[in-house]
Amino acid sequence: VAVTAGDRSTLYDATLVGYNPDKDVAVLQINAADAKLSPISLGNSAAVRVGQTALAIGNPFGLDHSLTVGVVSGLGREVSSPTGRPITNVIQTDAAINPGNSGGALLDSQGRLIGMNTAILSPSGTSAGIGFAIPVDTLKQQVEAILKYGKVLRPAIGISYMQGVQARSVGVEKGVLVMTVPRESAASKAGLRGSYRVEDGQVILGDVIIAVNST
Template sequence: MKEGKQADWKKFAATGAAAFCLGLGVQSSIVAPHSNVLPTVKDAALSSSKPANSFVESDSALEPSEVRTINLFRENTPSVVFISTFTERQDFFTLDMEEIPQGTGSGFVWDKEGHIVTNFHVIRSANSAQVALSDAKGKQTLYKATLTGVDPDKDIAVLKIEAPPAALRPIDVGTSADLLVGQTALAIGNPFGLDHSLTIGVVSGLGRETKSPTGRPISNVIQTDAAINPGNSGGALLNSQGKLIGMNTAIFSPSGANSGVGFAIPVDTIKYVVKKLITDGSQITRPVIGISFLDSEQTRGLGLPQGVLVLDVPKGSPAAQAGLRGTVRTFRGIEVGDIIVGLDSVDIRKEGDLFAALEPHKPGDVVELRVKRGTEDGKERRREEVSRTRSDFAI
């Protein structure tokens, strides 16, 4: 496979931070664990204390299902890595640049070329990273990682380490197309900065939607009740055969605590994005129309009709060229902007519908937006055509 160009750590650290500021406000919290947080409660997890190739034989003291789970864990721990990220700071006295620990996370070995897959939010604000790789006996070796590419909209990043092929154990990649609610799900990662740990649950939901660090929704997400704690981000979600079905990415917790429903990016999405990043490098470009908008829940709270309320239309954006109007404050009060209710033949009820309708297109395509304009008694208009080109104002 053709090697892509090495990405720039500083470029994507800045991009990620800016994109995160564009995220939508929500009443509940999405906790995307990546920082090195000390545990306050004991996590019910299985930790590896024997070499990874020391498999358990059938034993009367253990149930067959337990033996299978223990062996599956030990077989896959060399494929799951521990990632430490760093930021740069200039020493006040010597003016030398020094690396400051920024956070930790998990990842997994993708191929024998040394590509490591993790979450974008794990390395989002980092200037550098190192990967701890375990050998067959459980001994860890540290490797400095370079950044191959990122896809913030899908919360996926690809790193690369210069490790001997014999030391690399690529994870066994499965599929997420045939998953069923109720089947076993096993999450392997490094929660709280601890050594490889295993939590077990089931696939508790399919086709879920969560937000990426850019605020753009990630669709077809796997929901699981396998515990996902800080440091688990970027780790592997496996099925009962030990095949990768997803990448642990976040937990949903109304209280903001690190407990609740876990989410994982499906492996079929990962396969497509990782292949593009390794081949083309840098960053995947998606079409935008160049607006900022109000969260659909907040829009409904204002008593406005279904659709995406346009808050701002930056000057020079494709949306501005098409004549879309944003929401403005006047001496009479708030003047509501256009409400997008359709893109081509697709009805738009919330922002997720808008992103889904844009997904099949590429930058430069022309689409037709249907909007309701408050200044014209809510009359639906069809004359706005938007030519989507690459813009700094991503919705």
């Protein structure tokens, strides 16, 4: 992996520290002296408001160091990640974002990072005035986890379950019926038991979760 500096001529080797495709985020370590690099100022995406100025930087269609200007058009949007998982609380902007802008900075009027450009909504595949950026507060969490673990750890109970009409059909009126509990999962270590069928065909129901932490 090579990273081009702002002077457009200096190249640095870089190594992949880790990534999370569920959030379309990766962290690279650039092999350069600290004095050669200037970190961007970070904003606070929780303070972003609809109507404020937004500036998108990227390489649309290979045109490097391109800057487009618009406003924050919406907050709390949802888009799909490369893995199909939803990325929530995304910033919507009408600053032109095109193929090649993904991974570029979305800045406020003071040059502070408020998001990372990630996707557009367009029938043609080019900018239609609806672009999306992952908020910087989400990026901070993702980067911190990747730097610490090399990946983002996702908490999971580790069960399959039945609820609603299906659960009521087997006599469970309230809660979630545990169906399967994989070995070595968090649920297994906590002692949860899944449902199973015995030799005569009878189904033995597993545990029923009716509350978590008394709520």
